[in-house]
Amino acid sequence: MNAIRNESGESAPPAPCLLFVDDDRDVQVAARLLFRRSGLDILSAHGADEALTQLASFPVDLVLLDLNYTKGMTAGAEGLALLRDMLVLRPDLPVIVVTGHSGVTIAVAAMRAGAVDFVMKPWNNERLLALVEGTLKKCRACQASEAEPALIVASDDLRRTVAEADRLAVTRASLIITGAPGVGKMLLARRIHALSYEDDPAVMLRAEDCEALPEGRGTWIFRNIEALSARMQRRLADRLDARVAPRVIALSSRDHANLEDMLDPRLMLHLGMVGLTLSPLHGRADDIVALSAHFLRYFAARHGLAEPRMDESRLRLLCEEEWSQNVRGLRALVERAVLTGTWETASEEAEAVPNTALTLRDTERSLIETALRKHGFNVTQAARELGLTRPALYRRMARYGL
Numbered sequence: 001m002n003a004i005r006n007e008s009g010e011s012a013p014p015a016p017c018l019l020f021v022d023d024d025r026d027v028q029v030a031a032r033l034l035f036r037r038s039g040l041d042i043l044s045a046h047g048a049d050e051a052l053t054q055l056a057s058f059p060v061d062l063v064l065l066d067l068n069y070t071k072g073m074t075a076g077a078e079g080l081a082l083l084r085d086m087l088v089l090r091p092d093l094p095v096i097v098v099t100g101h102s103g104v105t106i107a108v109a110a111m112r113a114g115a116v117d118f119v120m121k122p123w124n125n126e127r128l129l130a131l132v133e134g135t136l137k138k139c140r141a142c143q144a145s146e147a148e149p150a151l152i153v154a155s156d157d158l159r160r161t162v163a164e165a166d167r168l169a170v171t172r173a174s175l176i177i178t179g180a181p182g183v184g185k186m187l188l189a190r191r192i193h194a195l196s197y198e199d200d201p202a203v204m205l206r207a208e209d210c211e212a213l214p215e216g217r218g219t220w221i222f223r224n225i226e227a228l229s230a231r232m233q234r235r236l237a238d239r240l241d242a243r244v245a246p247r248v249i250a251l252s253s254r255d256h257a258n259l260e261d262m263l264d265p266r267l268m269l270h271l272g273m274v275g276l277t278l279s280p281l282h283g284r285a286d287d288i289v290a291l292s293a294h295f296l297r298y299f300a301a302r303h304g305l306a307e308p309r310m311d312e313s314r315l316r317l318l319c320e321e322e323w324s325q326n327v328r329g330l331r332a333l334v335e336r337a338v339l340t341g342t343w344e345t346a347s348e349e350a351e352a353v354p355n356t357a358l359t360l361r362d363t364e365r366s367l368i369e370t371a372l373r374k375h376g377f378n379v380t381q382a383a384r385e386l387g388l389t390r391p392a393l394y395r396r397m398a399r400y401g402l
């Protein structure tokens with residue numbers, strides 16, 4: 001199993017964690033030595049793609065960002081574009097720009113684009129350290145309580161799907177995201193929208209409640225697309241046929257073949273052009289490990305409580321769970337562990353809950369049955385003995401089939 005690991009192969013410590021983006025390996029080594037000596041953990045990325053992947057996979061607290069990653073490039077455009085992408089994913093992320101050739105003008109442009117500060121290369125170790133520590137201190141409270149990375153990605157399976165989603169994000173293509181309930185379809189749809197060129201917020205629609213289509217174009221995210229009425233499906237297909245059409249991101253827990261049967265063929269042609277499928281959480285051990293660590297840290301900070309200890313055997317149990325509600329189930333389980341300070345696996349819980357419910361149900365059914373028999377099935381007298389109103393007793397009789 002591939003737990004959250006930093007470059008040295010150690011399990012990633014909870015915090016603080018820096019991400020240093022620079023294509024120059026010597027500079028990376030110097031930064032690593034400096035920060036590790038000071039007790040800070042540091043991840044490195046040598047270019048934009050790697051940086052975004054690291055950011056999506058690890059709970060990064062601060063980024064140090066060089067602005068040029070291609071040999072000979074000094075204008076800083078690559079770095080500015082990456083800065084904007086990072087801030088889409090993590091709007092509160094503190095980013096310090098580290099600039100060499102590009103100089104002060106580009107550093108100022110980076111500050112305008114959302115960087116919190118900048119340092120010039122070659123840097124002074126003490127000053128850089130003080131700047132990083134000061135920034136971390138200032139940001140820690142708000143960052144720890146609010147920031148939840150857009151999407152945690154650790155398994156190769158999810159990484160491939162997210163890479164494909166990111167590639168499609170900048171197009172205007174409508175698409176369908178399929179996958180079991182709670183697997184992350186809505187989160188992925190939001191990420192696609194956030195990485196697109198669309199400035200307006202996406203319109204969220206529940207297909208089963210949708211009786212009219214929004215005005216204008218923009219991005220429309222439909223939950224449960226298969227529940228859209230036949231009439232609305234035709235209207236939506238008409239809108240997608242138009243020259244100036246909205247972008248529709250349709251979500252469904254049904255698979256593609258099923259949707260072919262359920263959706264208007266014209267609508268399916270538009271939406272089914274490209275499809276993304278998220279796999280069930282069970283079987284994505286790397287994601288279970290990364291998500292558990294992330295949710296633990298997130299909920300401990302959010303509720304101001306200590307993180308319950310996560311050991312190897314606990315992780316193994318989590319990886320063996322069926323996760324019928326997928327990531328939503330894991331998230332709830334971890335939040336409960338933080339709130340109660342104790343762990344219970346989903347299967348322990350699944351066993352525990354029905355058993356208790358069964359005992360209560362059995363007891364109640366048998367009390368009611370005894371009272372009814374005793375009074376010759378006279379409901380008024382049985383209800384009086386049980387301390388219930390007649391309607392309440394009728395409801396229970398119906399529930400227990402008496």
Ligand SMILES: Nc1ncnc2c1ncn2[C@@H]1O[C@H](COP(=O)(O)OP(=O)(O)OP(=O)(O)O)[C@@H](O)[C@H]1O
Pocket residue numbers: 150151152153179180181182183184185186187188223251252253291327328331
């Ligand atoms: N990779 C992930 N990283 C972080 N959080 C995740 C991830 N995947 C899912 N979640 C979280 O799990 C919960 C369920 O995700 P989401 O609502 O996107 O699922 P869904 O597939 O759209 O569910 P449904 O089909 O039931 O509507 C949300 O709280 C979401 O933030």
